[in-house]
Amino acid sequence: MKVKRLSDFFYSAEEVDVNQPINATYKNVKLSEVLDAVLSPQNLTYSILKNQIILKKKSPKQVMQTSSKTSFQKRVIEGTVTTESGSPLPGVNVLVENTDSGAMTDFDGNYSIEVDADSKVLVFSYVGFKTKPVKIGDQTRIDVSLKEDVQLLDQVVLIGYGQQKREDVTGSVSSVETDDIVQAAAGQVGFDRALGGLVKGVQVSQNSGRPGAPIRLNIRGVTSPLSSGLGGGGLNQPLYVIDGVPFNTEGISGSNPLLTINPNDIKSFDVLKDAAATSIYGSRGANGVIIIETKKGKRNQKTQTNLSYTTTFARPINTVDVLDAQGYKDYYDLLLSNSVGAINSGKLDPFFAFDLQNLGNVDLDFSTLTATYNGLNENYFGDANTDWNDEVFRSVAISNQVNFGINGGTENTNYSLNLSHVNQEGVAVNDRFEQYNIGMSLNTDLSDKFNFGATVNLGHTKAKSGEETILGQYNINTMVVRARPDLPIRDDNGNLLPQEDFSNGFPTFEPNPLMRLGNDDVDKSYNFIGNGFLEYEPIDRLKLKAEVNSAVFYNDQSTFVPKSAQADMVFVPTTSFLSEANSLVSNVTTNLTANYSFRFDKHRFTTLIGAAWDYTKTDTKSQFYSGFPDDDYLTNPTSAENLLSYIGNKAETGLNSLFSRVTYSYDSKYNATFNFRTDKSSKFGSLNSRAYFPSVSTSWNIAREDFLESNDNINDLKLRASLGRVGSTNVANFAYIQFLNTSASDIYNGETAVVPSDIFPNEDIGWETTDEINLGLDFGFLNSRLRGTIDVYNRKTEGALVTTPIPQELGPSIYYSNFIDVSNKGVELSLGGDIIQTDDFNWSVNANWAVNRNKLDKFNGAAVNQFQLDYFVEGEPVGTIKGYKVKRIIQSQDEINDLNAASPTGTYDQPTTGVGDYLFEDTNGDGRITSDDRTVIGDVEPDFFGGFSTNLNYKNWNLSAIFQYSVGAEALWDGIPKGVFNTLGENKYAEYANNTWTPDNPDARFAQAVYFDPSSNSRVSDRYMYETSFLRFRSLQLGYTFAPNVLKDLGVTQATLTLSGNNLATWTKWPGVDPETFSERSSITSQTNNEDAYPLSKSFSVGVQLNF
Amino acid sequence: MNNQFFKNQTFKGFSKEISMRFAFVFLILCSFQMNAENSKLLQSQEVSVYAENSTLSQVFEQIESQTTLRFFL
Known part of the structure; x- marks a missing residue:
């Protein structure tokens, strides 16, 4: 043969x-x-x-x-033992059950064992993993994957300049499962987008769904509501420490700098919350600290390669609900009829009839100044029925993501390299986002005493968009809301068709939404986060470390706004604009630390002392040009007619610090941590440049006490208490000295002049300090199958910096001072349970709930401007919504006549207020409606928020789901009051148009629709405010892991196939696009208005992960 | 991936497209799984071999005659 x-x-x-x-x-x-x-x-x-x-x-x-x-009689069984993720496990004990005969896996996880013919079970065991018995049966090859035995108590938590066993932690630190981050980040870019609902007490708002846009993340409330320094409008973002590199995201323009880290590369994610935990970061800890460590290789581990590929199909989570062509005509029929009625009742100036004539057959009788209305002017209305949502949003936006990684280690060295690429289409046409990331790490023992390591994370993003941010044109949803549905998209020649409307009565050619999306906005960023260190251990347990950390964020933005994307006012010629801006924020921190740990008897000490020098340089430049010969080709700066403005800013700031920490533990029962840090910042004058940040925290491991030690049901019970002080330097640079500047607009004697800056120097400004008390309880019952944490805190911030207007006579208009006092009190709870735990089937559930009560304690006379005062009211949470309360809609003239008669001025509200208008509540009881009747009608702080998740494992299948919720916050639905003015020709939200007052609809939510809003019904009132409560089905993921032997011949140690859905459902009463998104501007005050920002996407992803 | 292909496509067409792609990947991985099951089954069938001073190829022939299996290099 x-x-x-x-x-x-x-x-x-x-x-x-x-x-x-x-x-x-x-x-x-x-x-x-x-x-x-x-x-x-x-x-x-x-x-x-x-x-x-x-x-x-x-x-x-x-x-x-x-x-x-x-x-x-004897036979040989071979196989490979791996971890769940497919890494080979060397040194695993393989034992024939009830015998002494055994073997051990080699460096590649392979074993070979001779067993008797009648042997039944092999037992695999390894420290840190769950022991697994496997029936031998007829098999000659048994490949086994062992599950890590993660005992909560043994987890290591990063605490800043070091780490601690979870058991010993005394401050309030929450950790996030990296699997959850990877799951929730599927189909999106950026790990921060994945955090919503995952961490107790961390409020995550995705203010915009635009690819690459930053999000808003808040830990335990706002401490500095108006810290407008560094470009952050009181955002109070936490300090990020990624691979030891600390940086703030506020003030970094363009794409989100956190995109530099690929969610798949995150090894651990810890959130330090209370002042005791964050005080080691002193002046930067006031808003919490997020410590992230990326994956590194492991020592003595064979080189592993992993490859994953995900394709995502996305659509907008929701689109605005607008009138169709018929509804649009019906609305204008009603509006014209109402408006003519208003002319005849003396409410509306008769000469507005000429405006109305553009859309309807309106005749004005000059002798009586009354008008008649005889139906719509059919010449004005087209006969198309265009759904603009279908035009501006893609039917499906596709993104592809590839990750590739190699890691491994020898006895003295470990290394890793991770590459990733994302190519994402935005849900809006013309939007595209690309991202390239490289992460590298190396750690090696140079000798017995020296250890060297370095980490480099490089990221490049490029975002292209058809929207622009320089002229502040309508955002994409507002474009759709205003666009006429009765007109076609293109004319007979295939050119995009502008839309005629009548702004203030003048015919205006509005670009249709596709024309508006013709801007060319390109945002590129080049980011670097990296560090290098040398550690020396001269004697046992004493480690001296020198470390250099650096974060560099460079952003380059170019926006061209063509004429065709702007409203053509007929009388005012339009011009095209180009804005070019770049910014560089670079930060270098050098740390020298010494770490020594020792113990005697049952006393255990670790001590840390260190010094840090932090140097930050910012350099921003921008130029703004206008007047280009055409919209397509000659759009470079040299083709511009005018240079409208140019700005350049450079600043260098420094922070010198000394810090120390002592942790003490007695018999693992009683633990204490003392932190002390002092920072000296160049941002403050010599009087206040130095500040001190001490903290103390203690914990009592009750479960370790003799009376509980023998109790098997209670395996963790720990009380924590802490007290500490932290600060914030997140303020404008050098507000204590006088700046001089010059710009094209500062002209003296026809020449450009040098003038003092608008900000009056205040030498007395100093640190914002936040003091916090935290009490906590950690528990784990029934072998940690039921576990949880409760934290209660009270934090008070004194002297939050704010700019305050000063009398104009002085020249400058504002100055900085430490005026504002704010407090935050709250409770956070997280609970987790392994409900079912068998070999084949596991079901676990986790939930968290948090409540924060923010209060603006004192304004201390800070005279912020009138506009801001609506958002900051003493005794109320920061971000209040002030407005009128509507009692009802006036149904009869008698009602208003009676009120007018009772008013001291003879008019209760507007002279025109009458039937169909809002009857505002006279809250101060003076008989008339003035701006003093505006009261706080809502605020942006949720009553409570959090999330829950569940995870089911059955054999090779895994199903997990993540939910996020927020209850009790309010926001104004911005588009409605803006539309109440009724610019003739623009389309309307269906929610508004179908819900205005008419005699047949007396219980309508909104007042009668009348052209030009003569009775000022657009004033902010509770009729335009809605609850932003929501419950969101954030993520559902179904995964199947193939048995290790299946793909072995291809060299694949593990293969997983995942199918995930993101933002699958949202339950809310919010009538707009999304209660979570609010604005791209994303300051605290913009959160009060939800302007139907760029929608998040609902997406489905298919992914394959392979380990080699 | 030809994104242009998707751009003007209806949602129905789109879902068909995803299902097909997903089904394709799934089928490939299923076939690996099925092969593993199948191979386990085939390996457990019983055979009898009589080889005194024979060659390896003779053993293969005996196995081939008792099973549907064929040897390949």
């Missing part, structure tokens, strides 16, 4: 000698046993594919393993 070659693909070069002599006699024996016995001595192995047995030469390694003699 001749053994055929299957094909060159499977064929291995060595010939197999099939004519070798052999002696073997077997009767009714399993084929596998026969083949093993016959082939093994020939150094052959086989695999079965369909009905073909494919012979192969054994690799030298396999030869070694199976060198032992094979017989039928």
Whole structure:
């Protein structure tokens, strides 16, 4: 017989000698046993594919393993032991149950064990992993993956300049499961978008769904509501420490700098919340600290390669609900009829009839100044029925994401390299986002005493958009709301068709939404986050470390606004604009630390002292040009007619710090941590440049006490208490000295002049300090199957910086001072449970709930401007909504006549207020409606918020779901009051148009629609305010992990297929696009208005993860 | 991936397209799984081999005659 070659693909070069002599006699024996016995001595192995047995030469390694003699009384079982993620596990004990015979896995996780024919079970055990018994049966190859035995108590938590066992932690620190981040980030870019609902007490708002846009993340409330320094409008973002590199995201323009880190590369994610935990970061800890460490290779680990690929299909989560062509005409029929009625009742100036004539057959009788209305002017209205949502949003936006990683280690060195690429289409046409990331790490023992390590994370993003941010045109949803549905998209020649409307009565050619999306906005960022260190251990347990950390964020933005994207006012010629801006924020921090730990008896100490020098440089430049010859080609700066403005700013700031920490533990029962840090900042004058940030925290491990030690049901019970002080330097640079500046607009005697800056220097400004008390309880019952944490805190911030207007006579208009006092009190709770735990089936549930009560304690006379005063009211949370309360809509003239008669001025509200208008509540009881009647009608702080998740595992299947909720916050639905003015021709929200007052609809939510809003019904009132409560089904993921042996021949140690859906459903009463998004401007005050920002996407992703 | 292809496509067409792509990947991975199951089954069938001073190829012939399996290099 001749053994055929299957094909060159499977064929291995060595010939197999099939004519070798052999002696073997077997009767009714399993084929596998026969083949093993016959082939093994020939150094052959086989695999079965369909009905073909494919012979192969054994690799030298396999030869070694199976060198032992094979017989039928004894047989050899081989296999590989891996972790769940497919990494080979060396040193695993493989034991035949109830015997002493065993083996151990080699460096590659392979083992080979000789067992008696009647042996039934092999037991695999390894420290840190759950022991796994496997039935032998007929198998000759048993591949096993061991599950990590994560005991909550043994987890390590990063605490800033070091780490601690979770058991010893005394401050309030929450950790996030990296699997959850990866899951929730599927189909999106940026790990921060994935955090919503995952961490207790961390409020995550995705203010915009634009690819690459930053999000708003807040830990335990706002401490500095108006810290307008560094471009942050009181955002109070936490300090991020990524691989030891600290940086703030506020003030960094363009794309989100956090995109530099790929969610798949995150190894650990810890959130330091209370002042005791964050005070080691002193002046930057006031808004919490998020410590992230990326994945590094492990020592003594064979090189592992992983590859994952995800394709995502996305659509907008929701679109604005607007009138169709018929509804649009019906609305204008009603509006014209109402407006003519208003002319005739004296409410509306008769000469507005000329405006109305553009849309309807309106005749004005000049003798009586009354008008008549005889239906719509059919010439004005088109007969198309265009759904602009279908035009501006893609039916499906596709993104592809590839991640590739290599990591491993030898005895002295470990390394990793991670590459990733994302190519994402925005849900809006013309939007596209690309991202490239590289992460590298190396750690090596130079000698017994020296250890060296470095981490580099590089990121490049490029975002293209059809919207622009320089002129502040309508955002995409507002474009759609205003666009006329009765007109076609293009004219007969295929050109996009502008839309005629009548702004203030003048005919205006509005670009249709697709024309508006013709801007060319390109935002590129180049980011670097990296560090390097050298550690020296001169004597045992004393570690001296020198470390240099650097974060560099460079952003380059170019926006061209063509004429065709702007409203053509007929009388005012339009021009095109170009804005070019770039900014560089670079930060270098040098740390020198010494760490020493020692113990005697049951006393355990660790001490840390360190010094840090932090140097930040910012350099921003921008130029603004106008007047380009055409919209398509000559759009570079040299083609511009005018240079409208140019700005350049450079600043260098520094922070010198000394810090120390002592942790003490007695018998692991009583723990205490003392932190002390002092910072000196160049941002403040010599009087206040230095500040001190001490903290103390203690914990009592009750479960370790004798009376509970023997109790199997309670395995963790820990009380924590802490007290500490932190600060914030997140303020404008050098507000204590006088700046001089010059700009094109500062002209003296026809020449450009140098003038003092608008900000009056205040030498007395100093640190914002936040003091916080935190009490906490950690518990774990029934072998940690039920576990949780409760934290209660009270934090007070004194002297938050604010700019305050000063009398104009002085010249400058504002100055900085430490005026504002704010407090935050709250409770946070997280609970987790493993409800079902069997070998094949696991079901766990986690939930968290948080409540924060923010209060603006004192304004201390800070005279912020009138506009801001609506958002900041003493005794109320920051971000209040002030407005009128509507009692009802006036149904009869008598109602208003009576009120007018009772008013001291003879008019209760507007002279025109009458039937169909709002009856505002006279809250101060003075008989008339003035701006003093505006009261706080809502605020942006939720009553409570959080999330819950569930995870089901059945054999190789995994199903997990994440939900996020927020209850009790309010916002104004911005588009409605803006539309109440009723610019003739623009389309309307269906919610508004179908819900205005008419005699037939007396219980309508909105006042009667009348052109030009003569009775000022657009004044901010509770009729335009809605609750932004929501429950969101953030993520659902179904995963299937293939058995390790399935793809072994391809060299794949693990293969997982995942199907995930993001933002699958949102339950809310919010009538706009989304209660979570609010504005791209994203300051605290913009959160009070939800302007139907760029929608988040609802997406489905298919992903494959392979480990080699 | 030809994104242009998707751009003007209806949602129905789009869902068909995703289902097909997903089904394709799934089928490939299923076929690996099925092969693993199948191979386990085939290996457990019983055979009898009588080889005194024979060659390896004779053993293969005996196995081939008792099963549907064929040897390949």
